[in-house]
Amino acid sequence: xxxxxxxxxxxxxxxxxxxxxxxxxxxxxxxxxxxxxxxxxxxxxxxxxxxxxxxxxxxxxxxxxxxxxxxxxxxxxxxxxxxxxxxxxxxxxxxxxxxxxxxxxxxxxxxxxxxxxxxxxxxxxxxxxxxxxxxxxxxxxxxxxxxxxxxxxxxxxxxxxxxxxxxxxxxxxxxxxxxxxxxxxxxxxxxxxxxxxxxxxxxxxxxxxxxxxxxxxxxxxxxxxxxxxxxxxxxxxxxxxxxxxxxxxxxxxxxxxxxxxxxxxxxxxxxxxxxxxxxxxxxxxxxxxxxxxxxxxxxxxxxxxxxxxxxxxxxxxxxxxxxxxxxxxxxxxxxxxxxxxxxxxxxxxxxxxxxxxxxxxxxxxxxxxxxxxxxxxxxxxxxxxxxxxxxxxxxxxxxxxxxxxxxxxxxxxxxxxxxxxxxxxxxxxxxxxxxxxxxxxxxxxxxxxxxxxxxxxxxxxxxxxxxxxxxxxxxxxxxxxxxxxxxxxxxxxxxxxxxxxxxxxxxxxxxxxxxxxxxxxxxxxxxxxxxxxxxxxxxxxxxxxxxxxxxxxxxxxxxxxxxxxxxxxxxxxxxxxxxxxx
Numbered sequence: 001x002x003x004x005x006x007x008x009x010x011x012x013x014x015x016x017x018x019x020x021x022x023x024x025x026x027x028x029x030x031x032x033x034x035x036x037x038x039x040x041x042x043x044x045x046x047x048x049x050x051x052x053x054x055x056x057x058x059x060x061x062x063x064x065x066x067x068x069x070x071x072x073x074x075x076x077x078x079x080x081x082x083x084x085x086x087x088x089x090x091x092x093x094x095x096x097x098x099x100x101x102x103x104x105x106x107x108x109x110x111x112x113x114x115x116x117x118x119x120x121x122x123x124x125x126x127x128x129x130x131x132x133x134x135x136x137x138x139x140x141x142x143x144x145x146x147x148x149x150x151x152x153x154x155x156x157x158x159x160x161x162x163x164x165x166x167x168x169x170x171x172x173x174x175x176x177x178x179x180x181x182x183x184x185x186x187x188x189x190x191x192x193x194x195x196x197x198x199x200x201x202x203x204x205x206x207x208x209x210x211x212x213x214x215x216x217x218x219x220x221x222x223x224x225x226x227x228x229x230x231x232x233x234x235x236x237x238x239x240x241x242x243x244x245x246x247x248x249x250x251x252x253x254x255x256x257x258x259x260x261x262x263x264x265x266x267x268x269x270x271x272x273x274x275x276x277x278x279x280x281x282x283x284x285x286x287x288x289x290x291x292x293x294x295x296x297x298x299x300x301x302x303x304x305x306x307x308x309x310x311x312x313x314x315x316x317x318x319x320x321x322x323x324x325x326x327x328x329x330x331x332x333x334x335x336x337x338x339x340x341x342x343x344x345x346x347x348x349x350x351x352x353x354x355x356x357x358x359x360x361x362x363x364x365x366x367x368x369x370x371x372x373x374x375x376x377x378x379x380x381x382x383x384x385x386x387x388x389x390x391x392x393x394x395x396x397x398x399x400x401x402x403x404x405x406x407x408x409x410x411x412x413x414x415x416x417x418x419x420x421x422x423x424x425x426x427x428x429x430x431x432x433x434x435x436x437x438x439x440x441x442x443x444x445x446x447x448x449x450x451x452x453x454x455x456x457x458x459x460x461x462x463x464x465x466x467x468x469x470x471x472x473x474x475x476x477x478x479x480x481x482x483x484x485x486x487x488x489x490x491x492x493x494x495x496x497x498x499x500x501x502x503x504x505x506x507x508x509x510x511x512x513x514x515x516x517x518x519x520x521x522x523x524x525x526x527x528x529x530x531x532x533x534x535x536x537x538x539x540x541x542x543x544x545x546x547x548x549x550x551x552x553x554x555x556x557x558x559x560x561x562x563x564x565x566x567x568x569x570x571x572x573x574x575x576x577x578x579x580x581x582x
Contacts, residue, residue: 009061013111016061018172023050024103025246028096032249035092036264048077054102065114066105069098072126090146091129096250098122175276178236182425185230186528190547192226195219197550234423237277241319241326242270244283248290248317255294262301262312263294269319274326275423278400282328282420285393289330289416290315292389297334297414307411309333324422324444325402331415337408339365345374366406370394393418398560400424401442401543429527430505431554432518435479438554440527440546441516445559447508449521453501466504466515473506476566477517478557482539507559514563529556541565 027050033039055070073095079085101122105114114122199216206212245267256263274282298304298313305311318329339362346352346368352360368374372391393416394404402420421427421444429440430449450468457475458465464475504515527546532539543558 013061016057017106017111020054020057021103021107023054024099026050028099028250029246031092031095031099032253034087035089035253044077044081048074048081051077061111063106063111063113065116065119066102068119069102069114069122069126072123073098076126076129085129094125094129098126173236178233182233182237185226185233186426186530188226189230189526189528192223193548194550196223230426234426237275237423237425238273239276239279240270241272241274241279241328243279244286245270245317245319247283248287251287252290252294252315255291259294260300261294261298263298264312264314266314266316267318268316272319272321272326273422274420275425277424278326278420281396281400282418285396285418286317286328286330288389288393290317293330293332293334293414297332297336299335303335321422322419324428326420326422328418328420329415330418331413333413336410336412336414337366337369337406338410342366342368342374346371349374366408369406370404401558401560403560424529426526426528427556429525429556431522431525432503432505433520433522434477434516434518437479438522438548438552439478439518440525440554440556441505441507441559442543442556443524445507447506447513450504450506450515451501452504468504468506468513468515473504473513473515474566475504475515475517476562478562481562481565482541507563512563514566516557516562527554527556 027047030039030043030047030050034043051070051074055067055074058066058070076085076091076095080087101114101118105112196219199219202212202215248267249265252263252265293315294313298315299307299309301311304313314333316329316331318331320327342365343352343357343360346365347354347357351368351371351374357365369390370393374391390406397404397418397420400420401424402418405417405419406414407417408414421442428443430443430446431438431440433439450466452466456466458467458472460472464477465472466475503518503521505518506513506515525548529544530546531544532542541558541561541564543556543561545556546554548554
């Protein structure tokens with residue numbers, strides 16, 4: 001390594017770290033699959049190959065400690081493959097501890113080696129695997145299943161046997177480069193819109209000739225190619241949600257051990273793809289839901305026996321595509337959520353009145369669990385019970401322009417459903433004007449559109465409402481909520497007459513519906529979202545902006561935040577009731 005410059009060494013270490021961290025994660029997944037008897041016949045071979053790769057790569061960058069630990073892990077897998085030692089759950093604990101030590105050493109801001117003292121301890125523990133009664137188990141191990149032999153797959157593929165599937169080629173590309181490419185594709189979409197508008201104008205301005213026809217043909221062909229390019233770049237940003245799901249096996253194992261419970265985690269739909277920008281963001285909300293499911297959702301083994309349930313609790317995670325959304329469901333077969341208990345707690349903390357609780361349906365009562373500080377847990381634990389889990393989940397998902405819903409049945413279990421857009425970069429939107437400004441709303445949030453007149457507006461407690469069939473929905477005026485309309489105390493727009501006819505764009509956010517007043521509808525369009533970086537135009541109710549083909553700027557509204565902004569506006573006028581509630 002002495003012949004390498006510092007820059008070359010740093011680059012080599014960065015590549016080693018990225019590849020090794022991925023291998024370590026995959027090895028942990030395979031180990032936990034072995035423990036739960038869900039491993040395939042190649043799991044042990046993949047584990048041995050992973051240890052061998054890290055051993056060789058770490059030796060190349062002079063990380064002797066990592067090399068020794070990886071070498072000893074490889075020896076353990078070799079012995080298991082040859083039938084020389086028996087693999088039990090204590091062995092999994094020891095190897096996981098070793099993988100953690102390697103991950104901690106190489107996963108920091110700077111790649112480092114495993115300390116010599118730690119290397120000796122880890123190697124001794126690995127050597128002890130297979131010797132009866134001598135395996136070292138950490139304090140965090142799952143004590144309730146010590147010594148249980150694992151049912152390994154009956155056969156393993158030999159190392160010299162060719163892979164059963166063709167290998168796919170991969171090239172590592174920095175995420176920033178893909179983002180730059182997507183941004184350029186977005187600019188090309190705008191340029192395509194300009195050319196699409198120029199075509200008809202040229203045909204009107206210039207007599208029909210061969211040149212105009214060639215321009216129209218080239219413009220149409222370019223439009224198709226740009227559309228395909230945009231789709232291809234978006235696919236480059238998409239990753240399987242399995243990258244998130246497989247990270248839960250380890251914390252779930254440890255959570256179950258801390259709570260003294262047996263948990264069977266079922267995962268399906270891991271192949272479902274979503275924008276890479278969502279992958280890291282969605283991890284924490286899902287972890288919150290899993291923690292609550294283990295700690296409060298699932299009963300103790302004794303309680304489950306008394307209720308006639310299997311001692312092992314079941315938690316399921318499922319992902320699938322629904323339209324332009326990614327849907328993730330987290331369910332358990334535990335005790336469920338008692339709506340009456342939620343109402344009592346909400347009254348106790350002052351979130352609702354006793355009269356409100358008496359009129360509230362069970363479905364509405366379940367939504368109260370998303371209020372900050374409201375928890376029905378009988379006691380606090382290190383994992384949950386402080387009333388911030390569900391509220392944090394809702395806040396995080398809404399930041400992604402998604403929604404969260406909950407269904408529960410006492411004694412049978414609970415299911416949380418998270419809905420998120422496939423990508424945060426491009427949306428299909430409804431364009432409309434209000435207060436002289438061009439706006440857009442995500443089509444996924446639009447429930448329906450109604451044509452109305454000024455006489456159709458009904459004022460209830462000082463709030464504008466519109467009768468939609470058999471119910472009243474509250475109305476939101478974008479110019480008022482965003483302070484664009486001078487008539488109502490805002491600024492930034494000239495005084496305009498109230499239109500005689502207008503449209504009500506009905507939005508569904510969560511369990512509520514409300515209407516946005518639009519002066520004119522301009523149709524649907526696919527928009528590339530640009531962030532609002534300037535402090536002069538930043539607003540919580542705006543998700544971003546986009547540029548149309550004719551150069552006009554359209555402001556993209558955040559459906560959920562517009563609703564909240566409207567509530568805040570009404571409260572600011574001195575209205576004490578919760579405005580805009582349906």
